[in-house]
Amino acid sequence: MALTPNLTAHWDEPDSYTVAGYERHYGYQALRKALEMDPDAIIGELKESGLRGRGGAGFPTGMKWSFVPQGDGKPHYLVVNADESEPGACKDIPLMLASSQHLIEGMIIASYAIRANHAFVYIRGEVPHVIRRMHAAVRDAYDNGYLGKNILGSGFDLDITVHGGAGAYICGEETALLSSLEGMRGQPRLKPPFPAVAGLYACPTVVNNVETIASVPAIIRNGGDWYASYGTEKSKGIKVFAVSGHVNNPGIFEAPLGITMRELLGYAGGIRDGHNLKFFVVGGSSVPMLTEDHLDAELSYEGMEAVGTMLGTATPMVFDETVSVVRAITGWLDFYKHESCGKCTPCREGTWWIDQLLHNLKSGTGKTEDLATLNELCAQILGRSFCALGDAAATPYPQALNLFRSEFEAGTHTAADDLFDPAASVVFSGVKTS
Amino acid sequence: MALTESTRAELEEIVKRYPQPRSALNPMLHLVQSEEGYVSPEGIELCAEIVGLSPAEVAGVASFYTMYKRRPVGQHHIGVCVNPQCGILGGEAIFDALSNDLGIGNDETTEDGKITIERIECQAACTYAPSTTVDWEFMDDMTVDKMRDVVDKLRKGEPVKSTRGPEVQGFRASERAIAGMDDGLAESGSNNADAVMLRGLTVAKEQGMPAVDGGGK
Numbered sequence: 168m169a170l171t172p173n174l175t176a177h178w179d180e181p182d183s184y185t186v187a188g189y190e191r192h193y194g195y196q197a198l199r200k201a202l203e204m205d206p207d208a209i210i211g212e213l214k215e216s217g218l219r220g221r222g223g224a225g226f227p228t229g230m231k232w233s234f235v236p237q238g239d240g241k242p243h244y245l246v247v248n249a250d251e252s253e254p255g256a257c258k259d260i261p262l263m264l265a266s267s268q269h270l271i272e273g274m275i276i277a278s279y280a281i282r283a284n285h286a287f288v289y290i291r292g293e294v295p296h297v298i299r300r301m302h303a304a305v306r307d308a309y310d311n312g313y314l315g316k317n318i319l320g321s322g323f324d325l326d327i328t329v330h331g332g333a334g335a336y337i338c339g340e341e342t343a344l345l346s347s348l349e350g351m352r353g354q355p356r357l358k359p360p361f362p363a364v365a366g367l368y369a370c371p372t373v374v375n376n377v378e379t380i381a382s383v384p385a386i387i388r389n390g391g392d393w394y395a396s397y398g399t400e401k402s403k404g405i406k407v408f409a410v411s412g413h414v415n416n417p418g419i420f421e422a423p424l425g426i427t428m429r430e431l432l433g434y435a436g437g438i439r440d441g442h443n444l445k446f447f448v449v450g451g452s453s454v455p456m457l458t459e460d461h462l463d464a465e466l467s468y469e470g471m472e473a474v475g476t477m478l479g480t481a482t483p484m485v486f487d488e489t490v491s492v493v494r495a496i497t498g499w500l501d502f503y504k505h506e507s508c509g510k511c512t513p514c515r516e517g518t519w520w521i522d523q524l525l526h527n528l529k530s531g532t533g534k535t536e537d538l539a540t541l542n543e544l545c546a547q548i549l550g551r552s553f554c555a556l557g558d559a560a561a562t563p564y565p566q567a568l569n570l571f572r573s574e575f576e577a578g579t580h581t582a583a584d585d586l587f588d589p590a591a592s593v594v595f596s597g598v599k600t601s
Numbered sequence: 602m603a604l605t606e607s608t609r610a611e612l613e614e615i616v617k618r619y620p621q622p623r624s625a626l627n628p629m630l631h632l633v634q635s636e637e638g639y640v641s642p643e644g645i646e647l648c649a650e651i652v653g654l655s656p657a658e659v660a661g662v663a664s665f666y667t668m669y670k671r672r673p674v675g676q677h678h679i680g681v682c683v684n685p686q687c688g689i690l691g692g693e694a695i696f697d698a699l700s701n702d703l704g705i706g707n708d709e710t711t712e713d714g715k716i717t718i719e720r721i722e723c724q725a726a727c728t729y730a731p732s733t734t735v736d737w738e739f740m741d742d743m744t745v746d747k748m749r750d751v752v753d754k755l756r757k758g759e760p761v762k763s764t765r766g767p768e769v770q771g772f773r774a775s776e777r778a779i780a781g782m783d784d785g786l787a788e789s790g791s792n793n794a795d796a797v798m799l800r801g802l803t804v805a806k807e808q809g810m811p812a813v814d815g816g817g818k
Contacts, residue, residue, distance in 0.1 A: 170805040176812035178794035178802055193816045200817075242620070254684045254723040264765070265794045285620060292631065292668045293680070293724060295737050295778040296766035296786075303787030328618045331779040333627050333666035336722065350623030350652065352665040368621060388817030397813070405813065408801075411727035412686055418728050418800025434804050452685070484686050484727060498685035502722055508665075593691040594730070595744035 168426040170434065171397065173405045174381055175421050178265045184304060186311045189268035195313060197384035201276045202321040204387075209280040213383070215391030217403030222248055222339070222376030223256075223450060223479045225402075225468050234363035235281045235371045244372040245278045245286040246348065247380055249301075250332055250339040252291055253451035254502060256480040258407045259377035261419055263290070263297050266381055267304035271327065273383035275313060278325050281373050285326050288377075289344055292332040301329045336506035340554050341374040343508065354510045355554040378407055398424035402467035402478070410435040412485035413442060413594070425470065428483060429462040435485075439594070442487035446570065450479015452499045453559030455566035456492075475566070491587035492571040493578055496563050497525040503560035514557030517548040521564065528578030531585065538568060538575050604647055608636050612651050615780065622652040628780040630663055635776035638673040667722075668779075675710040677755045678772040680721035680734035681743075687723070691731035691744065696720055698745045702752065715756055717772070728797045729764070736775040738763035741797075765795060 182188035189195070201209055214229030235243055247270065251259040263270060274286045290298050305327050308314045316324045330348060337343045338353040345367050347353035366372020382404070386394045395403045402424035408431055411417045415436030422431070428447060438444050446456045449466065454477040457464070464474045471478040486495065504518040521544050527533040545561035552558060568575055577586055590598045612632060616625040626648060633644030640663045642656075649659040663669045681696040682688065696707075699718050703711050710717040726732035729741030735751060741764040754761045755769075762768045767789035769775075778784050796803075805811075 169808075169810045170801050171810070172802050172805050172812045173814055175798075175802050176814060178799055181793045183793055193814065196817065251725040252723060255686065255727050256723075257725045257727040257729075260725045261794070261798045265798060291725070292627070292666075292779050293721070293734065293737050294739075295775045296739065296763065298781065299778050299784065299787040302781055302783065329781060330624075331628055331631060331781060332668075333630065334668035335666050347627065348624055349621070350626035350662065352662055354665075385814045385817075389814065390817075409728055411730055412690070416800055417730070418797045420801030420804070422801075434801065482727065486686075486689070490689055495685045495689065498683070498688055502684055505722065589689070589693065592689045593694055595691055595746075597745060598691070598694045 168422060168430055170420055170422050171405050172421050173385060174262060174266050174269055174378070174407060175419060183265050184267040184300060186268055186307045186313070189272075193388060194268055195272055197387040198272050198275055198313065199319060201279060201387050202319055202323060206280045206282060209276060209387065212387060212391040213280075216386045216394040217391070217398070218379065218382055218386060218394065219402070219468065220376055221378035221382070221406070223253065225478065228375065228379055231363060231375070232277070232281050232373055234361065235373060236364065237282060239371065241370045242285065242368075243281050243283040244367045244370060245274060245281060245283045246345065246367060246372055246374045247274060247286070247288045247377055248339060248341060248344055248374055249288050249290040249377045250344060251377070252336040252339050253453060253480050254499065255411065255448060255451045255484040256409070256482045257411065258409045258419065258480070258482055260294060260297055262377050262381055262407065264300055267300055268308065269381040269384060270377055271304055271308045271313070273380035274327060275318065275325055276383050276387055277373065277375065277380055279323055281371075283373075284324050285328070287328050287330055287348060289330045289332060289338070289348055291338075292334050298329065298331045305329055335508070336502075337508045337556055340556065343554070344374065345372065352508070354508045399465060399467045399469070401469045406481050408466070409482040410485065411482070412447070413439045413487040414485050415439055424467045425465045427463050427465060428457075431466070431483065432462070432485070438485065438487055442489065445486050445488045445490055446492065447483050447485045449481065449483045450477045451482065452502070453562055454479045455562060456570065458570060487592075489587060489591040491583040492567050492574050493525070493529050493583040494587065494589075496567045497522070497529045499563050500525050500560065503556065507556060507560070511553035511557065513548045514552040514560065517544055517552075517557065518560045520544055521560065525564070528575055529583045531578060531580055531582035533578040535576075535579055542568065604633070604636055604643055608632065609647065609651070611782065612648065616651060618781075623654065625652065626659065626662055630669055631776045631780040632782070634670065635773045635780060638773060639670040673710070674772050675717040676715050676771055677769065678717045678719065678736055679752070680719050680724070680737065682722070682724045682726070682730075682732045683720045684723040686727055687730040687732050692733070695731060695733065695743055695745055695748050699748060699752070702749065716752065735761060735763070736769045736772050737779070738767065738769050738775065739765040741765060
């Protein structure tokens with residue numbers, strides 16, 4: 168399947184992130200068209216496009232927008248989730264650096280559609296250059312009359328606030344993000360009510376991912392049917408894939424949903440020379456891993472479901488035969504343990520229990536019964552935690568055990584670092600073999 | 602260093618970005634860190650007074666987030682991603698070398714107050730693994746040797762440039778940028794997109810795969 172540059176089509180121009188650079192390539196033409204449309208017609212166009220949320224959950228975007236009650240007399244808000252923190256996910260940060268104006272134009276159109284007059288971009292705090300770039304992009308848009316009062320004489324007003332977070336993976340969960348944006352600890356809230364009804368300041372709020380909103384202008388200009396002509400039946404459109412890890416040419420690749428991992432690996436120059444694929448994780452560390460057997464599965468929501476995993480963020484991490492699965496899984500559990508917000512018991516306690524047992528197996532001091540205990544712990548967390556972080560923490564281990572049982576069994580007598588020399592996995596030279 | 606009237610004025614400016622004052626706490630606490638090098642008790646009290654909360658409530662927020670520090674950070678902050686992919690591709694080796702060379706552990710600062718090191722979580726720079734940061738600016742595709750060179754330069758006060766951003770300015774200056782204060786550096790890092798970001802576009806152009814957006818109906 169061919170690559171389809173769309174959001175990334177002009178990244179080779181030095182000013183693609185400015186209004187001037189963007190306007191050379193149809194920038195802000197969609198806004199002019201949108202401001203003459205009925206807001207509900209915009210929502211209709213989004214529904215027709217089949218665009219689904221690109222943050223990982225894949226909820227249909229047009230439907231989400233249509234859930235915002237109209238004529239309710241309350242302020243409405245659009246909040247862009249730019250808290251990209253899922254291990255493996257690295258597509259929204261490049262998009263904000265190089266396609267800042269796609270995002271801003273999409274935000275104006277989305278705000279007009281849901282009748283919001285204030286929109287926010289919640290960016291993870293650890294990326295000052297991205298925060299600078301987005302602040303500058305918003306100023307650029309104000310200076311060109313695309314933000315503020317009476318945009319392009321339409322009578323529509325919109326202000327955008329760029330917000331920097333402070334280092335909390337949980338804030339990628341939409342209700343935790345809203346808590347954080349309200350100046351509280353970033354802990355999730357009970358749903359329902361969903362944000363579309365009671366979101367920011369208990370007002371109707373749409374929370375969408377960066378890539379989702381940046382995809383909107385081209386859909387409005389070209390029509391929902393144009394966008395829907397790409398991808399598969401249930402996964403329409405184009406996706407920004409980020410391929411990382413033990414490949415020769417890691418990077419960003421834009422292609423229709425339904426492309427396969429084998430094809431993406433080809434574009435990324437294959438597995439690093441002299442090595443073989445061991446496993447890959449498509450949707451971030453929170454989804455079950457896959458192996459060579461799944462290279463021809465469609466990278467689509469339904470295609471990944473069919474092989475027992477999830478498309479998630481569609482940012483595959485690739486690991487070769489030098490890597491210990493036990494080490495990788497233990498590292499991810501260290502992460503979930505660190506990032507668990509502490510609100511609910513299954514996740515707060517469970518991540519610590521899982522992590523302890525995994526560390527024992529990693530150091531070669533595990534017990535045979537730990538393998539089953541771990542499965543049981545994961546089953547006790549899955550579906551019983553307050554939000555998806557607990558589910559995510561319970562996901563990597565069971566699949567890894569299914570696929571690489573012998574490595575976990577070895578954890579009862581041999582350390583992972585003795586089975587797999589960590590120096591062999593390092594991509595630069597000069598690290599001594601242990 | 603005591604917080605000045607100009608800091609108070611800047612904190613009050615940040616509040617104006619939001620419909621409700623409390624929403625400003627994230628950037629306000631970053632601004633406090635840019636002045637104090639950490640979230641000081643005095644900074645917490647000032648934020649609390651400005652947004653109309655008790656200091657305990659603001660401290661309760663500050664203590665939740667990893668980026669807010671309770672002890673002063675060094676002149677420069679070095680982050681090494683040790684999340685599995687970066688860690689396995691070399692991040693663990695880089696952190697170990699750094700820790701060994703400097704004689705400090707995670708979240709500790711050298712005696713001269715110059716450098717703090719931290720094991721950080723996924724930095725959304727996985728295509729550049731192993732990914733590291735200096736003053737939270739991207740230092741992509743790091744190696745042990747390159748990191749030693751960076752540390753040498755930082756200690757000598759020589760310029761160090763981010764791979765996808767400006768010359769690093771110090772931890773406090775980056776905290777100001779995170780708080781959203783304009784430092785005029787948004788255009789820096791003259792490269793808009795680098796080879797990694799352009800990988801797919803480059804392949805597409807080489808293989809004659811056109812951009813799909815023709816401008817609309």
